[in-house]
Amino acid sequence: MIRKATETKLKKYWYCLLGKELYVYKNKQEEKHKGMHNLVGVFIKDEPEEYLDSTTVLYPFSLIFPGNKPRVYYLLNKEDKEKWMNAIKKVIGYSNLFDYYDIKETLGKGKFGLVKAAQHKKTGKKVAVKVMSKKEMTVQDVELQRREIEILKMCQHPYIIRLLDIFENQDYIYIVMENLSGGDLFTYLEKRNFEISERRAKELSHQIATALYYLHSFGVAHRDLKPENILMASDDDDSDLKIVDFGLSKIIGPNESSLDPFGTLSYVAPEVLLQKPYGKEVDLWSLGVIAYLLLSRVLPFDDEEDKEIARQTIQDAPDFSFEPWDQISSDGKDICKRLLEKNRQKRLSLEETLQHKWFSEFKDIHDQRKTASSSPNALDNKFEAFALTSTSKESITKDMRDLQKEQDAKK
Structure with missing residues (x-):
């Protein structure tokens, strides 16, 4: 994969993905790695193609590390980009809300975002999705939401709201819950x-x-x-x-x-x-x-x-x-x-x-x-x-x- 040294200068590195650790090498024959990035808590994001010049097309994706620190990686062809993205998605447990649910009308507004009606694409089950923007949240707010998620994970009771799914990327937390129609x-x-x-x-x-x-x-x-x-x-x-x-x-x-x-x-x-x-x-x-x-x-x-x-x-x-x-x-x-x-x-x-x-x-x-x-x-x-x-x-x-x-x- 390639990293940008400057806007016009590219630098090639070799990478090895072992479990949730991404090792970096200066050249293909080198035995000792230059560095290592732990992928725990990392999000992956697809990026649009970039033209370095009239003949060179770059295919980038970014990894967002804890603390919202992005690193952009470039490939010279689309196939290699997809190969790397799929491998990283697998080890970090990546899943996308929109692959599973059709998002519908807004049901209400919360402190950090909206509550949307949604429907599972395969089962047709109607749910409610709490959409929270991390940009609107402090570190303490995020921790409170994580606490709520952990408690809801263990709750299976007829008189407690049921958590169905959780999705998260670098910008949003999505909490999928049963859809209740009676108001508070x-x-x-x-x-x-x-x-x-x-x-x-x-x-x-x-x-x-x-x-x-x-x-x-x-x-x-x-x-x-x-x-x-x-x-x-x-x-x-x-x-x-x-x-x-x-x-x-x-x-x-x-x-x-x-x-x-x-x-x-x-x-x-x-x-x-x-x-x-x-x-x-x-x-x-x-x-x-x-x-x-x-x-x-x-x-x-x-x-x-x-x-x-x-x-x-x-x-x-x-x-x-x-x-x-x-x-x-x-x-x-x-x-x-x-x-x-x-x-x-x-x-x-x-x-x-x-x-x-x-x-x-x-x-x-x-x-x-x-x-x-x-x-x-x-x-x-x-x-x-x-x-x-x-x-x-x-x-x-x-x-x-x-x-x-x-x-x-x-x-």
């Missing part, structure tokens, strides 16, 4: 004026709880559970739900805790706001907020001011004195109250939640799920998101510490 849980409720039966609220809450049981059995805390991160399989009244968006999820061991300030303000547990150590029980608090919303049509802690929402979350008990709480069963009220316990040590555990009287009709389902998950083979929007990071974290941290001092003084 907030939209589902909004279309029904937030009025659903207690029976339906119980079904949805139980589906979330069983999905959390599955996640927690793998040590995964979702950490950003809210209606916008729950999608409905269809627009039917009795549609199942699917938990999505694992970008803020974290593996937390049985005896481990975390201090990372992640979550969405109206759904985040008080221990996160107070920057105290927390575990997977933060997801139980979020479940309590969602169950309260499903039953009462409003959030338990809400205000136009973020600081007031935080204060209520830390200090106030949830209110059960207004309609429609007088129509809700005592078991429905009890599970919300115990999930919204400020002290994480006294809050209902996930096991206790699934064994609660409110979910008694699902006991057989839970017992089956428990057995399966223990198997070694088990693989004007007042709900606006408020990410507890950087500036927002700093803006309320002092107030939260002051509130904690007030609470300590009262003891």
